[in-house]
Amino acid sequence: MSGLEAVFRREHELPKRPESGVVTLRAAGLSVARRGAARPVLEGVDFEVAAGEVVALVGPNGAGKSTLLAALAGELEPSAGAVELDGRALAEWTTLDMARRRAVLPQTHTVGFPFTAREVVAMGRAPWVRTVRRADDDALIAAALAAADVEHLAARPFPALSGGERARVALARVLAQDTPTLLLDEPTAALDLGHQEAVLRLAADRAAAGAAVVVVLHDLGLAAAYADRVVVLESGEVAADGPPRQVLSTELLTRVYQHPVEVLDHPVTGAQLVLPVRR
Structure with a gap:
């Protein structure tokens, strides 16, 4: 093939x-x-x-x-x-x-490594690796960051965010999963x-x-x-x-x-x- x-x-x-x-x-x-x-x-x-x-x-x-x-x-x-x-x-x-x-947003939002907020949101695109929909990654990540009002947090380490900020970044990950x-x-x-x-x-x-x-x-x-x-x-x-x-x-x-x-x-x-x- x-x-x-x-x-x-x-x-x-x-x-x-x-x-x-x-x-x-x-x-x-x-x-x-x-x-x-x-x-x-x-x-x-x-x-x-x-x-x-x-x-x-x-x-x-x-x-x-x-x-x-x-x-x-x-x-x-x-x-x-x-x-x-x-x-x-x-x-x-x-x-x-x-x-x-289906995308799932759990109650708790923990990440074991100091990924940035944008990197956490980008994890939502993992199911689409090696498919033609990967071409949508950047656009969907940007749209999700904006929708969840976390664009200004994109470069910050996820563990350093407040509880509410982590919740919104986690929601953006789910939105990016599309x-x-x-x-x-x-x-x-x-x-x-x-x-x-x-x-x-x-x-x-x-x-x-x-x-x-x-x-x-x-x-x-x-x-x-x-x-x-x-x-x-x-x-x-x-x-x-x-x-x-x-x-x-x-x-x-x-x-x-x-x-x-x-x-x-x-x-x-x-x-x-x-x-x-x-x-």
């Missing part, structure tokens, strides 16, 4: 952008057990996300949000059920196949108010451009404002799944979070507000 033929073959096998509404990631009857635990961390979870939508996973601590995201990413082996990526079981994909189809599906675990946790809004706008923009986005959030206000669907997890099970206005109700949230919650419309904009009741 000639070099050109090999490149053509690899490009022919590269994933294509799914049409809007096409399910890219699906879980059926998904359970995840932890050794020695009295009950599964997840039990019988059905879930899917389609191109063009943002799905927020919410729920109290220990509800199973990050566990579900890790199982969807193929980083946790389910004890029951199955996960499909682009219509095929995760076990049928190689690690490289999956890296070209996959049809994004899995983001608490991307706003270390960020100030302005950057929290910017990250969720980025997620919404990616979905509008055709990506499928799953994001773990603690801020129910952000979920109400930016998610197309909200999945509420309670003790490892799905308590509700649907549009924010259908799912984020006073009764459900008060029960799930075991704290009084008020859901109301903003008096000027009409936007849905989710607030804890304080004495």
Whole structure:
């Protein structure tokens, strides 16, 4: 096989952008057990996300949000059920196949060597080495640095950055990976108010451009404002799944979070507000 033929073959096998509404990631009857635990961390979870939508996973601590995201990413082996990526079981994909189809932003952002921020973002392009899409590397890295507002940090060592700066650089790495599906675990946790809004706008923009986005959030206000669907997890099970206005109700949230919650419309904009009741 000639070099050109090999490149053509690899490009022919590269994933294509799914049409809007096409399910890219699906879980059926998904359970995840932890050794020695009295009950599964997840039990019988059905879930899917389609191109063009943002799905927020919410729920109290220990509800199973990050566990579900890790199982969807193929980083946790389910004890029951199955996960499909682009219509095929995760076990049928190689690690490289999956890296070209979904990008994962973990909660923690550690790098063992003093790479610069730009070098960390460039790591997102690793799945496309030796494909014709490598020609897009510089443009996508620059666009990701700009989108995550970290251009000014490009030359700085990653370990020297603040927690919020590292979180934004890690997000830029995921954006540079340029996959049809994004899995983001608490991307706003270390960020100030302005950057929290910017990250969720980025997620919404990616979905509008055709990506499928799953994001773990603690801020129910952000979920109400930016998610197309909200999945509420309670003790490892799905308590509700649907549009924010259908799912984020006073009764459900008060029960799930075991704290009084008020859901109301903003008096000027009409936007849905989710607030804890304080004495």
